[in-house]
Amino acid sequence: MIWEDGFYLWFLLLIPLLYGGYWWHKRQQGERRSEYFDNRLVQQLRKNFWKTGDKVRLISFLAATLFFIVALAGPKIGTEVREVxxxxxxxxxxxxxxxxxxxxxxxxxxxxxxxxxxxxxxxxxxxxxxxxxxxxxxxxxxxxxxxxxxxxxxxxxxxxxxxxxxxxxxxxxxxxxxxxxxxxxxxxxxxxxxxxxxxxxxxxxxxxxxxxxxxxxxxxxxxxxxxxxxxxxxxxxxxxxxxxxxxxxxxxxxxxxxxxxxxxxxxxxxxxxxxxxxxxxxxxxxxxxxxxxxxxxxxxxxxxxQEFADYKNQYQVLLGIGLFFLMITLFFPETKPRIFEK
Known part of the structure:
Protein backbone atom coordinates (compact mmCIF):
# COMPACT_ATOMS: atom_id res chain seq x y z
CA MET A 1 0.00 0.00 0.00
CA ILE A 2 1.20 3.50 -0.86
CA TRP A 3 -0.23 6.95 -0.16
CA GLU A 4 -1.33 9.75 -2.45
CA ASP A 5 -0.13 12.31 0.08
CA GLY A 6 1.25 10.78 3.28
CA PHE A 7 1.69 14.20 4.88
CA TYR A 8 -1.93 14.13 6.04
CA LEU A 9 -1.20 11.12 8.24
CA TRP A 10 0.45 13.51 10.69
CA PHE A 11 -3.06 14.73 11.52
CA LEU A 12 -3.66 11.37 13.24
CA LEU A 13 -1.88 12.94 16.20
CA LEU A 14 -5.04 14.99 16.67
CA ILE A 15 -6.96 11.91 17.85
CA PRO A 16 -5.15 11.47 21.22
CA LEU A 17 -5.26 15.25 21.64
CA LEU A 18 -9.03 15.24 21.10
CA TYR A 19 -9.47 12.40 23.56
CA GLY A 20 -7.27 14.15 26.10
CA GLY A 21 -9.22 17.38 25.65
CA TYR A 22 -12.53 15.55 26.13
CA TRP A 23 -11.25 13.82 29.32
CA TRP A 24 -9.96 17.13 30.74
CA HIS A 25 -13.25 18.89 29.96
CA LYS A 26 -15.28 16.17 31.72
CA ARG A 27 -13.01 16.29 34.75
CA GLN A 28 -13.27 20.08 35.02
CA GLN A 29 -17.04 19.87 34.59
CA GLY A 30 -17.31 17.28 37.38
CA GLU A 31 -15.17 19.34 39.75
CA ARG A 32 -17.23 22.46 39.20
CA ARG A 33 -20.46 20.49 39.65
CA SER A 34 -19.30 18.97 42.92
CA GLU A 35 -18.72 22.47 44.34
CA TYR A 36 -22.42 23.27 44.15
CA PHE A 37 -24.27 19.95 44.28
CA ASP A 38 -23.88 16.69 46.17
CA ASN A 39 -23.82 13.40 44.29
CA ARG A 40 -27.39 12.44 45.24
CA LEU A 41 -28.82 15.66 43.74
CA VAL A 42 -26.69 15.29 40.63
CA GLN A 43 -28.07 11.78 40.10
CA GLN A 44 -31.60 13.12 40.37
CA LEU A 45 -30.94 15.94 37.89
CA ARG A 46 -29.27 13.57 35.44
CA LYS A 47 -31.73 10.75 35.87
CA ASN A 48 -32.10 10.14 32.12
CA PHE A 49 -28.41 10.56 31.33
CA TRP A 50 -26.98 7.49 29.53
CA LYS A 51 -23.28 7.13 30.26
CA THR A 52 -22.85 4.30 27.74
CA GLY A 53 -24.38 6.44 24.98
CA ASP A 54 -21.95 9.24 25.77
CA LYS A 55 -19.03 6.83 25.37
CA VAL A 56 -20.43 5.48 22.10
CA ARG A 57 -20.68 9.01 20.65
CA LEU A 58 -17.12 9.79 21.71
CA ILE A 59 -15.70 6.60 20.22
CA SER A 60 -17.70 7.13 17.01
CA PHE A 61 -16.43 10.70 16.68
CA LEU A 62 -12.81 9.62 17.13
CA ALA A 63 -13.30 6.75 14.66
CA ALA A 64 -14.85 9.11 12.09
CA THR A 65 -11.88 11.47 12.49
CA LEU A 66 -9.48 8.56 12.02
CA PHE A 67 -11.10 7.36 8.78
CA PHE A 68 -11.46 10.89 7.36
CA ILE A 69 -7.74 11.59 7.89
CA VAL A 70 -6.66 8.27 6.37
CA ALA A 71 -9.00 8.85 3.40
CA LEU A 72 -7.50 12.33 2.94
CA ALA A 73 -4.03 10.76 2.70
CA GLY A 74 -5.30 8.69 -0.24
CA PRO A 75 -4.43 5.04 0.42
CA LYS A 76 -3.68 3.13 -2.77
CA ILE A 77 -4.30 -0.58 -2.53
CA GLY A 78 -4.29 -3.09 -5.38
CA THR A 79 -3.85 -2.12 -9.03
CA GLU A 80 -5.95 -0.93 -11.94
CA VAL A 81 -5.05 -1.04 -15.63
CA ARG A 82 -5.19 2.24 -17.53
CA GLU A 83 -4.88 2.89 -21.25
CA VAL A 84 -3.12 6.02 -22.44
CA GLN A 306 -0.14 2.06 -24.02
CA GLU A 307 -1.52 0.15 -21.05
CA PHE A 308 0.03 0.41 -17.63
CA ALA A 309 -0.85 -0.80 -14.13
CA ASP A 310 -1.28 1.74 -11.38
CA TYR A 311 -2.25 1.54 -7.71
CA LYS A 312 -5.95 2.18 -7.21
CA ASN A 313 -6.94 4.90 -4.76
CA GLN A 314 -9.37 3.42 -2.19
CA TYR A 315 -10.24 6.59 -0.30
CA GLN A 316 -13.95 6.17 -1.13
CA VAL A 317 -14.31 3.12 1.13
CA LEU A 318 -12.69 4.85 4.10
CA LEU A 319 -14.71 7.99 3.48
CA GLY A 320 -17.93 5.94 3.59
CA ILE A 321 -16.93 4.29 6.86
CA GLY A 322 -16.07 7.69 8.31
CA LEU A 323 -19.49 9.03 7.35
CA PHE A 324 -21.12 6.02 9.02
CA PHE A 325 -19.39 6.75 12.34
CA LEU A 326 -20.22 10.45 11.97
CA MET A 327 -23.92 9.57 11.67
CA ILE A 328 -23.65 7.55 14.88
CA THR A 329 -22.04 10.54 16.60
CA LEU A 330 -24.82 12.88 15.51
CA PHE A 331 -27.86 10.68 16.02
CA PHE A 332 -27.04 8.22 18.80
CA PRO A 333 -29.49 8.91 21.69
CA GLU A 334 -28.30 10.92 24.69
CA THR A 335 -30.86 9.32 27.03
CA LYS A 336 -31.29 5.64 27.75
CA PRO A 337 -33.95 4.07 25.48
CA ARG A 338 -36.85 2.47 27.30
CA ILE A 339 -35.95 -1.00 26.05
CA PHE A 340 -32.78 -0.80 28.20
CA GLU A 341 -34.62 0.40 31.30
CA LYS A 342 -35.48 -2.19 33.94
Whole structure:
Protein backbone atom coordinates (compact mmCIF):
# COMPACT_ATOMS: atom_id res chain seq x y z
CA MET A 1 0.00 0.00 0.00
CA ILE A 2 1.20 3.50 -0.86
CA TRP A 3 -0.23 6.95 -0.16
CA GLU A 4 -1.33 9.75 -2.45
CA ASP A 5 -0.13 12.31 0.08
CA GLY A 6 1.25 10.78 3.28
CA PHE A 7 1.69 14.20 4.88
CA TYR A 8 -1.93 14.13 6.04
CA LEU A 9 -1.20 11.12 8.24
CA TRP A 10 0.45 13.51 10.69
CA PHE A 11 -3.06 14.73 11.52
CA LEU A 12 -3.66 11.37 13.24
CA LEU A 13 -1.88 12.94 16.20
CA LEU A 14 -5.04 14.99 16.67
CA ILE A 15 -6.96 11.91 17.85
CA PRO A 16 -5.15 11.47 21.22
CA LEU A 17 -5.26 15.25 21.64
CA LEU A 18 -9.03 15.24 21.10
CA TYR A 19 -9.47 12.40 23.56
CA GLY A 20 -7.27 14.15 26.10
CA GLY A 21 -9.22 17.38 25.65
CA TYR A 22 -12.53 15.55 26.13
CA TRP A 23 -11.25 13.82 29.32
CA TRP A 24 -9.96 17.13 30.74
CA HIS A 25 -13.25 18.89 29.96
CA LYS A 26 -15.28 16.17 31.72
CA ARG A 27 -13.01 16.29 34.75
CA GLN A 28 -13.27 20.08 35.02
CA GLN A 29 -17.04 19.87 34.59
CA GLY A 30 -17.31 17.28 37.38
CA GLU A 31 -15.17 19.34 39.75
CA ARG A 32 -17.23 22.46 39.20
CA ARG A 33 -20.46 20.49 39.65
CA SER A 34 -19.30 18.97 42.92
CA GLU A 35 -18.72 22.47 44.34
CA TYR A 36 -22.42 23.27 44.15
CA PHE A 37 -24.27 19.95 44.28
CA ASP A 38 -23.88 16.69 46.17
CA ASN A 39 -23.82 13.40 44.29
CA ARG A 40 -27.39 12.44 45.24
CA LEU A 41 -28.82 15.66 43.74
CA VAL A 42 -26.69 15.29 40.63
CA GLN A 43 -28.07 11.78 40.10
CA GLN A 44 -31.60 13.12 40.37
CA LEU A 45 -30.94 15.94 37.89
CA ARG A 46 -29.27 13.57 35.44
CA LYS A 47 -31.73 10.75 35.87
CA ASN A 48 -32.10 10.14 32.12
CA PHE A 49 -28.41 10.56 31.33
CA TRP A 50 -26.98 7.49 29.53
CA LYS A 51 -23.28 7.13 30.26
CA THR A 52 -22.85 4.30 27.74
CA GLY A 53 -24.38 6.44 24.98
CA ASP A 54 -21.95 9.24 25.77
CA LYS A 55 -19.03 6.83 25.37
CA VAL A 56 -20.43 5.48 22.10
CA ARG A 57 -20.68 9.01 20.65
CA LEU A 58 -17.12 9.79 21.71
CA ILE A 59 -15.70 6.60 20.22
CA SER A 60 -17.70 7.13 17.01
CA PHE A 61 -16.43 10.70 16.68
CA LEU A 62 -12.81 9.62 17.13
CA ALA A 63 -13.30 6.75 14.66
CA ALA A 64 -14.85 9.11 12.09
CA THR A 65 -11.88 11.47 12.49
CA LEU A 66 -9.48 8.56 12.02
CA PHE A 67 -11.10 7.36 8.78
CA PHE A 68 -11.46 10.89 7.36
CA ILE A 69 -7.74 11.59 7.89
CA VAL A 70 -6.66 8.27 6.37
CA ALA A 71 -9.00 8.85 3.40
CA LEU A 72 -7.50 12.33 2.94
CA ALA A 73 -4.03 10.76 2.70
CA GLY A 74 -5.30 8.69 -0.24
CA PRO A 75 -4.43 5.04 0.42
CA LYS A 76 -3.68 3.13 -2.77
CA ILE A 77 -4.30 -0.58 -2.53
CA GLY A 78 -4.29 -3.09 -5.38
CA THR A 79 -3.85 -2.12 -9.03
CA GLU A 80 -5.95 -0.93 -11.94
CA VAL A 81 -5.05 -1.04 -15.63
CA ARG A 82 -5.19 2.24 -17.53
CA GLU A 83 -4.88 2.89 -21.25
CA VAL A 84 -3.12 6.02 -22.44
CA UNK A 85 -3.28 7.22 -26.04
CA UNK A 86 -0.68 9.60 -27.41
CA UNK A 87 -1.98 12.05 -29.99
CA UNK A 88 -0.21 14.98 -31.56
CA UNK A 89 1.88 16.25 -34.47
CA UNK A 90 5.39 15.49 -35.67
CA UNK A 91 7.34 18.67 -34.98
CA UNK A 92 10.97 19.14 -36.01
CA UNK A 93 12.77 22.23 -34.70
CA UNK A 94 15.70 23.45 -36.82
CA UNK A 95 17.88 25.74 -34.70
CA UNK A 96 20.54 27.96 -36.23
CA UNK A 97 23.79 27.77 -34.22
CA UNK A 98 25.90 30.04 -36.42
CA UNK A 99 28.04 32.63 -34.66
CA UNK A 100 25.67 35.40 -35.74
CA UNK A 101 23.12 33.96 -33.30
CA UNK A 102 25.38 35.18 -30.47
CA UNK A 103 24.57 38.81 -31.33
CA UNK A 104 22.91 40.63 -28.46
CA UNK A 105 20.47 42.90 -30.25
CA UNK A 106 17.86 40.62 -28.65
CA UNK A 107 18.59 40.15 -24.97
CA UNK A 108 20.30 38.20 -23.59
CA UNK A 109 21.30 37.01 -27.07
CA UNK A 110 19.54 35.72 -30.17
CA UNK A 111 20.44 32.13 -29.35
CA UNK A 112 19.46 32.28 -25.68
CA UNK A 113 16.15 33.89 -26.58
CA UNK A 114 15.52 31.18 -29.20
CA UNK A 115 16.26 28.44 -26.65
CA UNK A 116 13.94 30.09 -24.14
CA UNK A 117 11.06 30.17 -26.64
CA UNK A 118 11.64 26.55 -27.69
CA UNK A 119 11.49 25.50 -24.04
CA UNK A 120 8.21 27.40 -23.68
CA UNK A 121 6.95 25.48 -26.69
CA UNK A 122 7.94 22.15 -25.13
CA UNK A 123 6.04 23.07 -21.97
CA UNK A 124 2.87 23.47 -24.03
CA UNK A 125 3.14 20.13 -25.85
CA UNK A 126 0.82 17.28 -24.88
CA UNK A 127 1.64 14.01 -26.59
CA UNK A 128 3.26 15.63 -29.65
CA UNK A 129 6.48 14.17 -30.98
CA UNK A 130 9.28 16.66 -31.31
CA UNK A 131 12.82 16.49 -32.64
CA UNK A 132 15.77 18.87 -32.75
CA UNK A 133 18.29 19.47 -35.50
CA UNK A 134 21.06 22.05 -35.29
CA UNK A 135 22.83 23.61 -38.21
CA UNK A 136 25.46 26.04 -39.39
CA UNK A 137 26.90 25.25 -42.84
CA UNK A 138 26.31 21.63 -41.85
CA UNK A 139 23.25 20.10 -40.21
CA UNK A 140 23.06 17.42 -37.52
CA UNK A 141 20.06 15.60 -36.11
CA UNK A 142 20.56 16.21 -32.39
CA UNK A 143 17.36 14.53 -31.12
CA UNK A 144 15.15 12.26 -33.29
CA UNK A 145 11.38 12.48 -32.89
CA UNK A 146 10.55 11.76 -29.27
CA UNK A 147 8.01 12.35 -26.52
CA UNK A 148 10.73 12.43 -23.87
CA UNK A 149 10.56 16.19 -23.32
CA UNK A 150 12.96 16.13 -20.37
CA UNK A 151 15.77 14.67 -22.47
CA UNK A 152 15.07 17.17 -25.24
CA UNK A 153 15.38 20.09 -22.81
CA UNK A 154 18.86 18.90 -21.82
CA UNK A 155 20.06 19.05 -25.43
CA UNK A 156 18.51 22.48 -25.93
CA UNK A 157 20.14 23.86 -22.80
CA UNK A 158 23.63 22.81 -23.90
CA UNK A 159 23.24 23.96 -27.52
CA UNK A 160 25.77 26.64 -28.47
CA UNK A 161 27.75 27.76 -31.49
CA UNK A 162 31.02 26.30 -30.10
CA UNK A 163 29.81 22.74 -30.65
CA UNK A 164 29.61 23.22 -34.43
CA UNK A 165 32.63 22.81 -36.73
CA UNK A 166 32.12 26.16 -38.47
CA UNK A 167 30.14 29.34 -38.10
CA UNK A 168 28.48 29.77 -41.50
CA UNK A 169 24.85 29.04 -42.36
CA UNK A 170 23.40 26.61 -44.89
CA UNK A 171 19.60 26.47 -45.04
CA UNK A 172 19.65 23.75 -47.69
CA UNK A 173 21.55 21.35 -45.43
CA UNK A 174 19.09 21.95 -42.59
CA UNK A 175 16.08 21.31 -44.82
CA UNK A 176 17.65 18.15 -46.26
CA UNK A 177 18.26 16.77 -42.76
CA UNK A 178 14.70 17.64 -41.73
CA UNK A 179 13.37 15.85 -44.82
CA UNK A 180 15.37 12.73 -43.98
CA UNK A 181 13.92 12.78 -40.44
CA UNK A 182 10.34 12.91 -41.69
CA UNK A 183 11.07 10.19 -44.26
CA UNK A 184 12.42 7.93 -41.50
CA UNK A 185 8.96 7.69 -39.95
CA UNK A 186 7.12 4.63 -41.22
CA UNK A 187 3.37 4.69 -41.80
CA UNK A 188 2.57 3.32 -38.34
CA UNK A 189 4.82 5.85 -36.61
CA UNK A 190 3.40 8.64 -38.73
CA UNK A 191 -0.09 8.04 -37.35
CA UNK A 192 -1.73 10.43 -39.87
CA UNK A 193 -0.32 13.32 -37.85
CA UNK A 194 0.68 16.61 -39.43
CA UNK A 195 4.41 17.07 -40.15
CA UNK A 196 5.69 20.46 -39.04
CA UNK A 197 9.11 22.07 -39.47
CA UNK A 198 9.90 25.07 -37.26
CA UNK A 199 12.83 27.00 -38.70
CA UNK A 200 14.54 29.22 -36.11
CA UNK A 201 17.32 31.65 -37.03
CA UNK A 202 18.31 35.15 -38.06
CA UNK A 203 17.83 34.57 -41.80
CA UNK A 204 21.46 34.84 -42.89
CA UNK A 205 22.23 32.12 -45.45
CA UNK A 206 25.78 31.65 -46.73
CA UNK A 207 25.15 28.40 -48.53
CA UNK A 208 23.63 27.50 -51.91
CA UNK A 209 20.00 28.07 -52.83
CA UNK A 210 17.43 26.08 -50.92
CA UNK A 211 14.38 26.34 -53.17
CA UNK A 212 14.62 22.72 -54.31
CA UNK A 213 14.84 21.40 -50.75
CA UNK A 214 11.93 23.56 -49.63
CA UNK A 215 9.83 22.36 -52.57
CA UNK A 216 10.57 18.76 -51.60
CA UNK A 217 9.30 19.47 -48.09
CA UNK A 218 6.10 20.96 -49.52
CA UNK A 219 5.57 17.93 -51.78
CA UNK A 220 5.93 15.72 -48.70
CA UNK A 221 3.14 17.69 -46.96
CA UNK A 222 5.52 19.19 -44.41
CA UNK A 223 4.23 22.55 -43.15
CA UNK A 224 7.12 24.94 -42.54
CA UNK A 225 6.97 27.79 -40.05
CA UNK A 226 9.82 30.20 -39.42
CA UNK A 227 10.94 32.41 -36.55
CA UNK A 228 13.24 35.32 -37.29
CA UNK A 229 15.31 36.54 -34.33
CA UNK A 230 17.19 39.84 -34.44
CA UNK A 231 16.74 43.46 -35.50
CA UNK A 232 17.07 45.18 -38.90
CA UNK A 233 19.77 47.47 -37.53
CA UNK A 234 21.73 44.48 -36.33
CA UNK A 235 24.56 44.21 -33.85
CA UNK A 236 28.20 43.08 -33.69
CA UNK A 237 29.00 39.50 -32.75
CA UNK A 238 30.70 39.40 -29.34
CA UNK A 239 33.61 37.13 -28.55
CA UNK A 240 34.04 36.12 -24.90
CA UNK A 241 37.11 34.64 -23.26
CA UNK A 242 37.08 31.51 -21.09
CA UNK A 243 36.18 33.62 -18.04
CA UNK A 244 33.06 34.99 -19.71
CA UNK A 245 34.56 38.44 -20.19
CA UNK A 246 33.97 40.32 -23.46
CA UNK A 247 37.26 40.11 -25.36
CA UNK A 248 36.39 41.57 -28.76
CA UNK A 249 33.97 41.39 -31.66
CA UNK A 250 34.01 39.24 -34.77
CA UNK A 251 35.90 40.92 -37.63
CA UNK A 252 36.19 40.30 -41.37
CA UNK A 253 39.40 39.76 -43.31
CA UNK A 254 39.95 43.52 -43.49
CA UNK A 255 39.76 43.90 -39.73
CA UNK A 256 36.35 45.59 -39.75
CA UNK A 257 33.77 44.68 -37.12
CA UNK A 258 31.06 42.45 -38.56
CA UNK A 259 27.49 43.62 -38.06
CA UNK A 260 24.84 40.92 -38.39
CA UNK A 261 21.25 41.87 -39.22
CA UNK A 262 17.94 40.04 -39.26
CA UNK A 263 17.15 38.93 -42.82
CA UNK A 264 13.40 38.90 -42.36
CA UNK A 265 12.63 38.55 -46.07
CA UNK A 266 14.42 35.21 -46.29
CA UNK A 267 12.64 33.82 -43.22
CA UNK A 268 9.29 35.14 -44.40
CA UNK A 269 9.75 33.55 -47.84
CA UNK A 270 10.51 30.18 -46.24
CA UNK A 271 7.26 30.28 -44.26
CA UNK A 272 5.16 31.51 -47.18
CA UNK A 273 6.49 28.86 -49.57
CA UNK A 274 6.21 26.18 -46.89
CA UNK A 275 2.53 26.84 -46.17
CA UNK A 276 3.14 28.11 -42.66
CA UNK A 277 3.56 31.52 -41.01
CA UNK A 278 6.45 33.77 -40.15
CA UNK A 279 7.00 35.10 -36.61
CA UNK A 280 9.51 37.71 -35.59
CA UNK A 281 11.32 38.35 -32.33
CA UNK A 282 13.00 41.75 -32.09
CA UNK A 283 13.14 42.15 -28.32
CA UNK A 284 13.37 40.08 -25.19
CA UNK A 285 9.66 40.59 -24.51
CA UNK A 286 8.50 39.19 -27.87
CA UNK A 287 7.27 35.60 -27.98
CA UNK A 288 5.84 32.99 -30.34
CA UNK A 289 2.43 32.73 -28.70
CA UNK A 290 0.58 32.80 -32.08
CA UNK A 291 2.46 29.67 -33.16
CA UNK A 292 0.95 27.73 -30.25
CA UNK A 293 -2.54 28.45 -31.57
CA UNK A 294 -1.64 27.40 -35.10
CA UNK A 295 -0.11 24.19 -33.81
CA UNK A 296 -3.40 23.29 -32.11
CA UNK A 297 -5.24 23.69 -35.42
CA UNK A 298 -3.15 21.07 -37.24
CA UNK A 299 -4.24 17.45 -37.60
CA UNK A 300 -3.25 15.34 -34.64
CA UNK A 301 -2.61 11.66 -35.21
CA UNK A 302 -2.63 8.76 -32.76
CA UNK A 303 0.93 7.59 -32.29
CA UNK A 304 0.49 4.78 -29.81
CA UNK A 305 -1.78 3.28 -27.20
CA GLN A 306 -0.14 2.06 -24.02
CA GLU A 307 -1.52 0.15 -21.05
CA PHE A 308 0.03 0.41 -17.63
CA ALA A 309 -0.85 -0.80 -14.13
CA ASP A 310 -1.28 1.74 -11.38
CA TYR A 311 -2.25 1.54 -7.71
CA LYS A 312 -5.95 2.18 -7.21
CA ASN A 313 -6.94 4.90 -4.76
CA GLN A 314 -9.37 3.42 -2.19
CA TYR A 315 -10.24 6.59 -0.30
CA GLN A 316 -13.95 6.17 -1.13
CA VAL A 317 -14.31 3.12 1.13
CA LEU A 318 -12.69 4.85 4.10
CA LEU A 319 -14.71 7.99 3.48
CA GLY A 320 -17.93 5.94 3.59
CA ILE A 321 -16.93 4.29 6.86
CA GLY A 322 -16.07 7.69 8.31
CA LEU A 323 -19.49 9.03 7.35
CA PHE A 324 -21.12 6.02 9.02
CA PHE A 325 -19.39 6.75 12.34
CA LEU A 326 -20.22 10.45 11.97
CA MET A 327 -23.92 9.57 11.67
CA ILE A 328 -23.65 7.55 14.88
CA THR A 329 -22.04 10.54 16.60
CA LEU A 330 -24.82 12.88 15.51
CA PHE A 331 -27.86 10.68 16.02
CA PHE A 332 -27.04 8.22 18.80
CA PRO A 333 -29.49 8.91 21.69
CA GLU A 334 -28.30 10.92 24.69
CA THR A 335 -30.86 9.32 27.03
CA LYS A 336 -31.29 5.64 27.75
CA PRO A 337 -33.95 4.07 25.48
CA ARG A 338 -36.85 2.47 27.30
CA ILE A 339 -35.95 -1.00 26.05
CA PHE A 340 -32.78 -0.80 28.20
CA GLU A 341 -34.62 0.40 31.30
CA LYS A 342 -35.48 -2.19 33.94
Missing amino acids: QRKGVNLMVALDLSTSMNAEDVRPSRLEKAKFEINRLINRLQGDRIGLLIFTDQAFLQVPFTTDYSALRLFIDIANSDQMPSGGTNFSAAMRTAQDSFNSLDEQEQGNAADVLLFVGDGENHGPGYDAQLEELVESNVVTFSIGIGTPNGAPIPVYDENGTLASYERDNSGNTITTRLESDAMRNIANAGGGEYYEIRSGSDNIEPFFSRLDELERGEFSS
